[in-house]
Amino acid sequence: DGGITQSPKYLFRKEGQNVTLSCEQNLNHDAMYWYRQDPGQGLRLIYYSQIVNDFQKGDIAEGYSVSREKKESFPLTVTSAQKNPTAFYLCASRDRDRSSYEQYFGPGTRLTVT
Amino acid sequence: AQKVTQAQTEISVVEKEDVTLDCVYETRDTTYYLFWYKQPPSGELVFLIRRNSFDEQNEISGRYSWNFQKSTSSFNFTITASQVVDSAVYFCALSEAQAGAQKLVFGQGTRLTINP
Numbered sequence: 001d002g003g004i005t006q007s008p009k010y011l012f013r014k015e016g017q018n019v020t021l022s023c024e025q026n027l028n029h030d031a032m033y034w035y036r037q038d039p040g041q042g043l044r045l046i047y048y049s050q051i052v053n054d055f056q057k058g059d060i061a062e063g064y065s066v067s068r069e070k071k072e073s074f075p076l077t078v079t080s081a082q083k084n085p086t087a088f089y090l091c092a093s094r095d096r097d098r099s100s101y102e103q104y105f106g107p108g109t110r111l112t113v114t
Numbered sequence: 115a116q117k118v119t120q121a122q123t124e125i126s127v128v129e130k131e132d133v134t135l136d137c138v139y140e141t142r143d144t145t146y147y148l149f150w151y152k153q154p155p156s157g158e159l160v161f162l163i164r165r166n167s168f169d170e171q172n173e174i175s176g177r178y179s180w181n182f183q184k185s186t187s188s189f190n191f192t193i194t195a196s197q198v199v200d201s202a203v204y205f206c207a208l209s210e211a212q213a214g215a216q217k218l219v220f221g222q223g224t225r226l227t228i229n230p
Contacts (some may be wrong), residue, residue, distance in 0.1 A: 031216075033218075039214065042211075042220035042221055043205070043218075043220045065210075088157060090159065105151075105159040106157060106158065107158045
């Protein structure tokens, strides 16, 4: 089945540690995105990538880093510089060849930092 | 700047009632896309519908219908004869069709609870 995989579903870390969230897609989509969701709020864009080896900052990139070495993978690292890392993180992808613009989402990773 | 407002934070209705979720947007572009997503308790966002700014026809899909009105910058979503399985958080989103990443701007979401 084609889709987006995020692992793990729940992640716990101690304050001061970097942590990397996985996002893999087998939809052959060029564009990939990372969003953050806080309770009772909408999604906010952290980083996005339109093609391999290229990515841009979104609205709340501070304290995060990404890489895009392969088309199917777009891992997100939450660094110790991120002041409030506890949140629900969603990865998405989009087919740039289609002028449809909808993004398809993975199941998300809930990160708790204590 | 783009903005999406979902003024209804939470809605609770009894099963079989009709319910409308409001969405108001702001954009300076003449070409844009509007979306609705459903987020069930599992957390994954499920794509429901896309509408472009040149197509104001209302759309119906089973019990779901969408009313797009450019004159009021609104894209409202109605569920007819609601069911418990419709309980979820619903997000409205906007994307400007400019060259680039086609980023989505989301509203804050409406939590819909359907009571049996």
